[in-house]
Amino acid sequence: MAAHAVTEDHDPPRTASSLKVVLETWNHPIMASTTEAHRRLEMPESAVGGRIFWPYLSYFIALHIFALLAFVPYFFSWTGVALVFIGNYFFGSCGVNIGYHRLLTHGSFKCSKWLERTFAILGICSLQDSPVRWVAVHRMHHQYSDERPDPHSPLVSFLWGHMGWLVKENREVGTLAMFDRYARDLISDRFYRNLHRNFNWLGVWFLHVVLFAAVGFLVAYMVSPTPEKALQFGLSIFVWGVIVRTVYVWHITWAVNSASHLWGYRNYKTGEDSTNNWVVALLTNGEGWHNNHHADQRSAAHGHKWWEMDLTYSTIKLLEKLGLVWDVLPPRVPKHRQRVVGTVTNVSDGDAESIGTPETQAEGPKRKAV
Ligand SMILES: [Zn+2]
Ligand SMILES: [Zn+2]
DSSP: OOOOOOOSOOOOOGGGHHHHHHHHGGGSGGGOOOOTTSOOOOOOGGGTTOOBOHHHHHHHHHHHHHHGGGGSGGGOOHHHHHHHHHHIIIIIIIIIIIIIIIIIITOOSEEOHHHHHHHHHHHHTTOSOOHHHHHHHHHHHHHHTTSTTOTTOTTTOHHHHHTGGGGBOOTTSSOHHHHHHHOHHHHTSHHHHHHHGGGHHHHHHHHHHHHHHHHHHHHHHHHOSSHHHHHHHHHHHHIIIIIIHHHHHHHHHHHHHTGGGTSSBOSBOOSSOOOBOHHHHHHTTSTTBHHHHHHSTTOSOSOOSTTSOOHHHHHHHHHHHTTSEEOOOOOOOOGGGBOOOOSOSOOOOOOOOOOOOHHHHHHOOOOOOO
């Protein structure tokens, strides 16, 4: 959701003080899911004393409460359940993985503007803020991975890396200076600038909700024998296809930031704690091969071994065969990052190598596609 309003006044509002105490426990060792094998990290200095970011928190609470309707039998249908996974593919894998991440953040392939913007709109339908903010935060993560300025390292605590960082104001995140530094290519594009401005991207999300509901109820009306059945079927499509899917895609995307920096195996020496986590990889259609991704950020493929299934990459390759995308970058991990390590949970390499400036992250190294 929208950029954090940045203020110099760090005192939390009084009404939020008790909640703040709860939230501060994220930084307490008792909340740390990291094992002894992992380093501990302080939360970013720019988040210390930050207020609760209510716009995010209220959406999180509201959608999680609505998602509980999934446990009410009246709202159940197998079509609804299928729509969670189909929706994850189109709005999560095509929107967030391909659009926000591999294309807009890392430039892993090229395509026409209309297709790029279609991916971006699909990503917006996953309610993960504007492309400008998502890309800026992710490039910042790559620059400072598992160091203190990293906006969402789970070395602070699992919950912090998963979603805590989203509901606490961070003075460095969401500012114009940050966008200028990490997403200049996007804010200089009128389309993305306008989407970010005035919460327009949120309007796009609401529009998709209305369209999804309208089509869902229309289909339900056409296939159901009675109006009562049509209402029930239409509601099941809405609850599962929009609410449950959005919450599901949230958590699996957040799991890339949390679980895939804590648990799993590593193919490469990357100087931070990223891991290949097969559960996250399966759920996200490939994003969980996160150590591979950190080792070679521009590669369109996150699965590097034959068994590392990456449906997101398969989709890109299919689009390439159809002539819709080109210059797809293959894995090309620099030699100094290549090494074989076993399945471990202790993943600190003690290798604080630089992984590039924001500028290189934005532009990426020059590389030939195959
Ligand atoms: Zn990461
Ligand atoms: Zn990335």
